[in-house]
Amino acid sequence: MNDMKEVERDAAAGDIKIQARGVQVFYGDTHAIKDVSVDILDKTVTAFIGPSGCGKSTFLRCLNRMNDTIDIARVRGDIHIDGDDIHDPSIDPVQLRAKVGMVFQKPNPFPKSIYDNIAYGPRIHGLAATKTELDEIVERSLRRGAIWDEVKDRLHEPGTGLSGGQQQRLCIARAVATEPEVLLMDEPCSALDPIATAQVEDLIDELRRNYSVVIVTHSMQQAARVSQKTAFFHLGNLVEYRETGQIFTNPEDPRTESYITGRIG
Amino acid sequence: MTAIAFLALLCVSILGYLLNRQAATRLRANGTRLHSVPGYHGLYALLSTIVPVAVLVVFWLMLQGPLIDRFTMSGLPAGSLDEVDAGGRQLVLTEIKSIARGRIFGNPEAWKVDAADRYVWMHAVAGWMLLGIVTVASLGIVGFARSCVAADFRARHGVERITSGLMLFCSTIAIFTTLGIIAALLFESIRFFERVPITEFLFGLNWEPQIPLREDQIAAEGAFGWIPVFLGTLVITVVALFLAVPVGLLSAIYLNEFAPSRLRAVAKPVLEILAGVPTVVYGFFAILVVAPAIRSFGATLGIPVSPNTALAAGSVMGIMLIPFISSFTDDALSAVPKSLRDGALALGATRAETVLNVLFPAAIPGIVGGILLAISRAIGETMIVVMAAGLIASLTINPLDSVTTVTVQIVTLLIGDTSFDNPKTLAAFALGMMLFIVTLAINVFALRIVRKYREAYE
Numbered sequence: 001m002n003d004m005k006e007v008e009r010d011a012a013a014g015d016i017k018i019q020a021r022g023v024q025v026f027y028g029d030t031h032a033i034k035d036v037s038v039d040i041l042d043k044t045v046t047a048f049i050g051p052s053g054c055g056k057s058t059f060l061r062c063l064n065r066m067n068d069t070i071d072i073a074r075v076r077g078d079i080h081i082d083g084d085d086i087h088d089p090s091i092d093p094v095q096l097r098a099k100v101g102m103v104f105q106k107p108n109p110f111p112k113s114i115y116d117n118i119a120y121g122p123r124i125h126g127l128a129a130t131k132t133e134l135d136e137i138v139e140r141s142l143r144r145g146a147i148w149d150e151v152k153d154r155l156h157e158p159g160t161g162l163s164g165g166q167q168q169r170l171c172i173a174r175a176v177a178t179e180p181e182v183l184l185m186d187e188p189c190s191a192l193d194p195i196a197t198a199q200v201e202d203l204i205d206e207l208r209r210n211y212s213v214v215i216v217t218h219s220m221q222q223a224a225r226v227s228q229k230t231a232f233f234h235l236g237n238l239v240e241y242r243e244t245g246q247i248f249t250n251p252e253d254p255r256t257e258s259y260i261t262g263r264i265g
Numbered sequence: 266m267t268a269i270a271f272l273a274l275l276c277v278s279i280l281g282y283l284l285n286r287q288a289a290t291r292l293r294a295n296g297t298r299l300h301s302v303p304g305y306h307g308l309y310a311l312l313s314t315i316v317p318v319a320v321l322v323v324f325w326l327m328l329q330g331p332l333i334d335r336f337t338m339s340g341l342p343a344g345s346l347d348e349v350d351a352g353g354r355q356l357v358l359t360e361i362k363s364i365a366r367g368r369i370f371g372n373p374e375a376w377k378v379d380a381a382d383r384y385v386w387m388h389a390v391a392g393w394m395l396l397g398i399v400t401v402a403s404l405g406i407v408g409f410a411r412s413c414v415a416a417d418f419r420a421r422h423g424v425e426r427i428t429s430g431l432m433l434f435c436s437t438i439a440i441f442t443t444l445g446i447i448a449a450l451l452f453e454s455i456r457f458f459e460r461v462p463i464t465e466f467l468f469g470l471n472w473e474p475q476i477p478l479r480e481d482q483i484a485a486e487g488a489f490g491w492i493p494v495f496l497g498t499l500v501i502t503v504v505a506l507f508l509a510v511p512v513g514l515l516s517a518i519y520l521n522e523f524a525p526s527r528l529r530a531v532a533k534p535v536l537e538i539l540a541g542v543p544t545v546v547y548g549f550f551a552i553l554v555v556a557p558a559i560r561s562f563g564a565t566l567g568i569p570v571s572p573n574t575a576l577a578a579g580s581v582m583g584i585m586l587i588p589f590i591s592s593f594t595d596d597a598l599s600a601v602p603k604s605l606r607d608g609a610l611a612l613g614a615t616r617a618e619t620v621l622n623v624l625f626p627a628a629i630p631g632i633v634g635g636i637l638l639a640i641s642r643a644i645g646e647t648m649i650v651v652m653a654a655g656l657i658a659s660l661t662i663n664p665l666d667s668v669t670t671v672t673v674q675i676v677t678l679l680i681g682d683t684s685f686d687n688p689k690t691l692a693a694f695a696l697g698m699m700l701f702i703v704t705l706a707i708n709v710f711a712l713r714i715v716r717k718y719r720e721a722y723e
Contacts, residue, residue: 051597052333064611066607066610066611069606069607069610071526080340094398094613094615095613096613097610098613099613100550101611101612104604104607104608104611106603106604108602108607108608110605110608110609110622110623110627111627112626120609120612120614120622121613124612124614124615124618174608174612175611175612178612
């Protein structure tokens with residue numbers, strides 16, 4: 001844990017963005033998430049860590065109702081974003097997902113040009129009235145994705161032709177383009193090499209200014225580097241949820257301590 | 266006798282398998298390290314016996330009949346074939362053969378009965394010889410294979426060589442058949458074009474394939490312009506695709522993306538049953554249901570509709586093509602990685618937007634491939650149009666008219682008593698050639714499209 005970067009721990013400054021109470025998820029007969037309650041703060045990076053299969057990705061997918069797309073998944077419990085219950089019948093999951101963006105483990109650019117990849121979200125949500133506005137959104141998003149300089153001369157080439165790290169930053173830029181308020185990242189660096197990982201981590205730190213970022217990661221170093229708050233999941237339970245510095249230096253629960261010292265994993 | 270020979274071959278080669286495997290097992294039991302496991306030693310004996318001897322038997326059987334015929338004819342007493350021409354010799358031979366089978370008409374001459382006896386005898390001798398040769402050859406090869414068994418004998422490599430040779434042979438069968446078909450079409454077409462100029466065939470606007478029956482008959486010279494016939498094929502194909510493409514695509518999208526899994530489990534097999542309906546049954550459906558319905562509907566609107574319409578044949582053909590297009594589309598959509606679907610949904614796209622903007626473009630190569638294959642089928646489809654389209658070639662693109670198609674014309678030109686030396690029958694080959702070229706072009710085009718876009722999402 002020597003490379004732990006001392007980022008300023010101003011977590012207390014954020015307001016509560018997402019409030020989850022008693023969330024249960026079942027996949028068929030499997031009880032994947034057991035009674036998880038958590039408050040996620042605005043303008044903060046929150047990391048979910050834990051061994052494989054502990055439910056951290058499943059819980060992440062509850063936050064934008066992506067589990068709806070899996071037939072056998074059932075979600076119980078309350079999740080409020082900005083005080084609105086996301087399971088309320090008046091909430092359209094499509095609009096929810098525009099507000100809660102998501103970046104996946106494997107870069108998944110659409111088989112379209114770089115420009116169209118970014119413009120897709122703004123187009124379907126009608127965020128740009130004119131071509132110039134759309135151009136501005138695309139440029140702004142690509143700049144936020146820290147990839148503008150690399151692709152500005154080839155916006156109309158296919159996004160699938162980029163390298164893995166570039167593709168992932170393109171996907172982050174794509175998620176940012178719809179002006180979400182929350183950005184969910186499901187192991188965004190697991191398919192990337194160390195240099196691309198460092199670029200994406202810098203980007204996450206940038207994104208914190210505007211968004212509430214929730215990141216699932218396998219790497220404890222990464223959680224320590226980028227996050228202000230960390231939640232440790234184990235076997236579907238939320239074991240411990242505290243300031244990142246505290247959880248790594250002074251864990252309360254013996255299971256957390258075993259995990260971060262490498263005894264369970 | 267042939268069956269017994271094959272049985273002997275099978276028994277001997279299985280014996281070879283057992284012997285070799287046993288020998289190799291014994292070697293290994295003695296503590297020797299073998300290059301190949303005993304099973305490969307056994308298979309080596311089996312394959313190296315059965316393949317060459319079976320080839321030998323096939324050649325033997327191909328040569329046996331003609332040779333015996335020749336011996337039978339040359340063994341006839343001198344003078345019995347005088348003043349008999351080639352056709353007469355053939356008749357004599359046929360008579361001898363039927364006597365040999367025991368079917369005797371009237372009182373055949375004594376020399377014919379003698380010849381028949383010799384014919385039977387030669388067949389029996391040939392059978393015994395075959396059995397003897399097969400047994401000796403296979404035993405010899407088995408003995409040789411047995412002597413090969415040794416620690417460092419590479420039986421596995423041998424087996425792989427033989428199997429890859431077999432696979433090569435199987436794959437060349439298709440190639441050579443295709444070449445044979447092309448050659449047959451080409452030769453007959455060239456004979457046709459010697460009688461009818463190729464420009465008249467390609468650009469002529471009339472299709473009246475009659476020929477005068479007698480020299481002095483005052484009949485219209487036939488006209489062999491393929492354009493009206495091909496236009497009929499084109500009209501029917503277009504009608505079929507207008508029905509099949511949208512219905513097939515939308516049903517595939519619905520089943521793949523929107524349908525609850527229980528509906529999908531029922532609807533998909535039912536849709537695929539459509540593909541199993543024989544085309545002749547579609548033909549019934551077209552003439553008995555669709556054509557009268559279109560006609561009476563046209564009558565209520567005051568539009569003249571002919572009894573056989575391109576619309577009836579084409580729409581029934583379209584129904585036949587629906588499962589084709591929908592199963593291709595379904596496969597193509599299912600092959601799109603789930604990550605793309607998740608990516609679009611997570612951006613706040615609705616399911617319909619996801620399908621339309623993301624999945625569909627990614628699946629385009631598969632879908633286009635399916636549609637182009639459906640076009641090939643529509644162009645080559647025969648039974649429905651024979652039953653439901655007309656016979657008269659008219660230069661029209663009105664789907665309410667009666668049209669004829671290339672395949673219908675081929676069928677009508679070749680049905681009945683035909684002699685293969687007049688332009689009327691040879692025209693069928695020229696039409697077949699054109700059909701072949703058109704479908705080949707479409708298939709090549711389809712393959713290129715699929716190749717070009719195949720790696721769009723990787």
